[in-house]
Amino acid sequence: MYQYTEFDRRFIAQRAAQYRDQLERNQNGTLHDDDFRPLRLQNGWYIQRHAPMLRVAVPYGEISSRQLRTLARIAREYDKGYAHFTTRQNVQFNWIPLDKSADVMDLLASVDMHGIQTSGNCIRNITTDAFAGIAPDEIIDPRPYCEILRQWSTLHPEFAFLPRKFKIAVSGATEDRAATAWHDVGLYLRHNADGEVGFRVAVGGGMGRTPIIASTLREFLPWHQILNYLEAVVRVYNRWGRRDNAYKARIKILVKAEGARFVNEVEAEYQQIMEHDGALHTIPQPELDRVSASFVAPAASIVVNAESVASSNTSPAFSRWVHQNVTAHKNPALRAVTLSFKRLGIAPGDATDAQMDAAADLADRFSAGELRVTHQQNLVLPWVRADQLADLWEEAKALGLANANIGLLTDMITCPGGDFCALANARSIPIAQEITERYQDMDELHDIGALHLHISGCMNSCGHHHSGHIGVLGVDKDGKEWYQISIGGSDGSQISGASVAGKVIGPSFSASEVVHVVEALLDTYLQIRQTPENFIATVRRVGLEPFRAPANAVRTETGKTAHV
DSSP: OOOOOHHHHHHHHHHHHHHHHHHHHHHTTSSOHHHHHHHHHTTTEEEOSSSEEEEEEOGGGEEEHHHHHHHHHHHHHTSSSEEEEOTTSEEEESOOOGGGHHHHHHHHHTTTOOOTTSSSSSBOOOEEOTTTTTOTTBSSOOHHHHHHHHHHHTTOTTSSSOSSOBOEEEEOBSSOOSOGGGSSEEEEEEEOTTSOEEEEEEEOOBOTTSOBOOEEEEEEEEGGGHHHHHHHHHHHHHHHSOSSOGGGOSHHHHHHHHTHHHHHHHHHHHHHHHHHTHHHHOOOHHHHHHHHGGGOOOOOOOOOOHHHHHTSOOOHHHHHHHHHHEEOOSSTTEEEEEEOOOOTTSOTTEEEHHHHHHHHHHHHHHSTTEEEEOTTSOEEEEEEEGGGHHHHHHHHHHTTOOOSOTTSTTSOEEOOGGGTOTTOSSOSHHHHHHHHHHTOOHHHHHHHOSOOEEEESSTTOTTOGGGSSEEEEEEEETTEEEEEEEEOOBOSOTTTOSOBOOEEOSSOEEHHHHHHHHHHHHHHHHHHOOTTOOHHHHHHHHOSHHHHHHHHTOOOTTSOOOOO
């Protein structure tokens, strides 16, 4: 993990002190709410439907056990006993009183954490693959580049007030596990024909009202020029992005509208930067080496082989957990283990203070004190010795963190929805809970197989419904909650294939009908699949039509649901 320097720590502490002064002036009436609002947002503090919401940055998803325990303490002492992991590797709290917010900022700063640029029209948290640095299919470790991007973008004076928020994701593996193509900028590390390291640069991806896959601007950009090129991209966006219409302000709209003209503007700006200011942001090799030194693998005893691991526990439950939740590692004696927080009674993405403390303990015992926040809203232990899997499973099972559902239907992505968010048209959590309750049989889940179900409470797509194999979108019809269902979406992962937006299969459904629509879709899939075909592969083979009639049959004239 990256180790903060003394400068980093001083900067975060000063930022927390600055925020405390702003908060005190606001509360004593000398700083008006309208003036305080942008300052509050710059530190990750929103005012939501019921209470303030804090978004804490977890850059590129890496978090230490000490940091996770601090988040657990915040949940316990300042919130209602839980936090929420987001798809962009952040952590959110929904009930912290605003008059306690400065105390929380100080607590975060004590463990090198903050909420800077987790909101507002600026460059947000840099995200990447949760298995970065450990995945067998990795070409180049993206984490040092993510850290350099974080330092470049934090409080960048030119990009503090962009037309709209701006999100960057980096992938360094053969498989894209960071939904990179769905971002404003997607960076793909690769080698050219001469073996040199560089990036394929894609720009203009995004979800929301207009789902668009990012377009490639450069097939290969030398790694040391990435900051100069991003300066050009964001400058052109800052100059020409729509500021008169929030729905058309994202860079994807500019790229789509201008096409080749946008690309030409970026290239011209890039050449201008290289001629006059190139030395400012060209990354020197010693700096990459300095940052990379923080990302060395921890020392581990590696004295086991695959055969001894396989025979260490022969129970079917353990075998199923290994198959579903345990991932191969660059080091053949190690494994990456995903702890599932998805279970009945807990909203997807939520974790209680006790669960966070327990996960931190597991990280200390089995993973060198390190965890990763995933795009799917779980936590990964990246440094588990293969000969300790059985012990880890026993402990995680006792803590309720060993549900063998990773990548299955109940491992769904869900935004907080209308229960918390003032922007939401409908609630997400009750829909997720009803689907989870319906599919509790593990044999049935594993028979259905790999399936990504994503739920968003509004068109802002925080639940990434566009990229779900099955996507659920909350919509408002005459002041009531309704839901559109789409199928065939992809986030770009190996199981999903190339990134694409799902397509709506029919009219909106009432909240009481959604679980039955999901059931109808899955029953249809089970009837027409070709073994060993998963859901998304079946949809791509047969198209949407076989699924429309069964889904739209889920209704009666009285409005009560019937599975027809």
